[in-house]
Amino acid sequence: MSSNPHPHPEIDPNDPPELLSHSTLPHDVAVPERSMVEESTVTGVTFTPELWMQRRHWALDVLRKEGVRSILDIGCGPGSLLETLVVPPTTIYEPPILSSQASSDEEDDLLQGRDLFIRRLGGLDASPSVITSALKTLTPPTNSTIPRWEPLTTELWLGGIEKYNSKLEGYEAIVLLEVVEHLDPDVLNRFGVVTFGTYRPQLLLVTTPNFDFNAKFPRAEEHDFAKKGFVDPTGRTDRVFRHSDHKLEMTSAEFRGWAEAEAANWGYDVEVSGVGLSSHPSYYPSDDPSQPGQPIYASQTAIFRLATGLPLRSPRSVRTVELPFMPNSGESSHSHKLAGRFIHPANAPGDGKRTSxxxxxxxxxxxxxxxxxxxxxxxxxxxxxxxxxxxxxxxxxxxxxxxxxxxxxxxxxxxxxxxxxxxxxxxxxxxxxxxxxx
The missing domain is CATH 1.10.10 (Arc Repressor Mutant, subunit A)
Known part of the structure; x- marks a missing residue:
């Protein structure tokens, strides 16, 4: 992947913004509530592998293929994705070994299975209840026997996605797995301004529930999903959602429209698809009767790639850096708090030089x-x-x-x-x- 257009911000552990007091964090971490769609006793459908694992595998496959070197997990939760990303690669940063006449399928298989060569890894979440767990994930292990061939910098922040934080610029990839559906409408409206408009990652990955899938449960009527689900808390629709904290569940058409609008606004290309075919798959009917229908996925996915065009909208309004007409609007005004920043040192065997x-x-x-x-x-x-x-x-x-x-x-x-x-x-x-x- 080409180098990021942003310079890598200097990371000075001795000069952090407001440091989060760990004594203020909850000691007991609540078990995350499971989405209704993942409760087979309610829906009558099962996922193999489990739906959360399919989402994670999708994200990891894309990140490997794109060859990114720095990743920010927004809405990282207790660190489920971070615990995979923090694992050291098995080699130095180098291309995989391909056959002399490797087919495109072989190349795809190798790229999907290759290591991620990450130099910088970050997490951000607005919930204090998950910070302790995520912090343990990003803290360097003691007496690790797994070789690490180059240093890794990790950082964890407590705060909302709607707030700009200059320390989060420079990441090549930003990942949001099952996050946008939890955002209040006013926060979602600032999603593009902050992520695409200000941080400008080369790659941004999003997954979110597909509302179309909800009506396809084999037991939807038998279990009266309308009573077991959760009525849209925003009052904008009469929809019944899968999770008590969801503020939005988009249909396939709505998600595609949203993703394409964000991409057009900020100078990105977008590829929309999905993951999560169940044991009782359903399909959208095809416009052409001779062609098979498109599968109805449980989770919708979008891959945003930075294009060459300039954004149609200006992100100026989100920045909190001090401007001539905005006195006293420096870095201290953002509400993010740094929970921890660490260097995972290289600890590989040998002296770093190839022998004969x-x-x-x-x-x-x-x-x-x-x-x-x-x-x-x-x-x-x-x-x-x-x-x-x-x-x-x-x-x-x-x-x-x-x-x-x-x-x-x-x-x-x-x-x-x-x-x-x-x-x-x-x-x-x-x-x-x-x-x-x-």
Missing amino acids: QNEVITTVKECYQNWNIDEVSVDELWGVHEVSGRCAGSKRYLVSVLGGFGDCTAMHGAGDEFEVKKERGRGLRVKWKYFKSG
């Missing part, structure tokens, strides 16, 4: 002899810290030393003793041609 080809091969041979086997996977070799340390975190270097594969060119003289091959369902494997059982 012969030294790597010697270490690899020792693994084969210790395991008394003539063929192992690249991942098994990589799990030996002495091997990955000698390669300075580059799995491509290891493969090139052992003979190369695909777009990973063999080093001079490599391939005499080892053969790297790919097996369906087993990934890259390395055979020592002259192995002798001990």
Whole structure:
């Protein structure tokens, strides 16, 4: 992904804005209420994997494909997505190893399964009850044995999405999973101004419930969903929502209209789809009788990508930086409070320098002899810290030393003793041609 147009803001842990007092946070974290659509006893539908997991997998797949290096999770809750994003990548920042003539499907599979190479990770939530849990997720672990090849900066903020915070600029990607439906109308009206207009991420991901799906429950009439659901608290509609805190549940057409309007306003392209096909799927009828209908997803998704065009609207009104005609309107006026900011240091094995080809091969041979086997996977070799340390975190270097594969060119003289091959369902494997059982 291309570099972000915003300069990376200087992060000075010694000069934070208002620091949140942890003693004021609730000690008992309430269990989040489940949406009605995820209660199979009410709806008669099930999701495999579970709906929340499908949403998370969708977001992770998009983030991997886009290759982002910094991510802000708005409405992060107790840190469900953050706990995945904070896991160190297994290698240094480098492209995946592709076959010489890799198909587009193979490339997609590799990109979906590749690591996320994140340098900066942040979370924001308006609820004090979830901050303690999210803070634990973003705090560096003590005595971790998992290698981290480059430092990671994490930060967590308490505050609303409608407030501008200059410290949150510079993120390449912003993610909002099941958030916009919880926003009051006046807050939702400022959503685009703050996120698209001011923070200007290259990528913004949104998921939100699809109201069309509610009427498709096999037991909707049997259980009288109108009594088990929650009447629109804003009074704008007579709709019955899935969750007691929802302020808005959009139909597919409404969501597409909203997403396309936001994209047009702020100079973005948008791709609308969904996740969450249930055990009893339903479909929108096709305009063409000869074509299949479109699935009715439980959650709607939107991928916003920054386009080259300029925004049609000005975000000036949201900024709180001091302006000549706005005296005393500096950073201190925003209501966000910093719960914590941390540096996860690099702790990878080795000294950060690649050793010679012969030294790597010697270490690899020792693994084969210790395991008394003539063929192992690249991942098994990589799990030996002495091997990955000698390669300075580059799995491509290891493969090139052992003979190369695909777009990973063999080093001079490599391939005499080892053969790297790919097996369906087993990934890259390395055979020592002259192995002798001990």
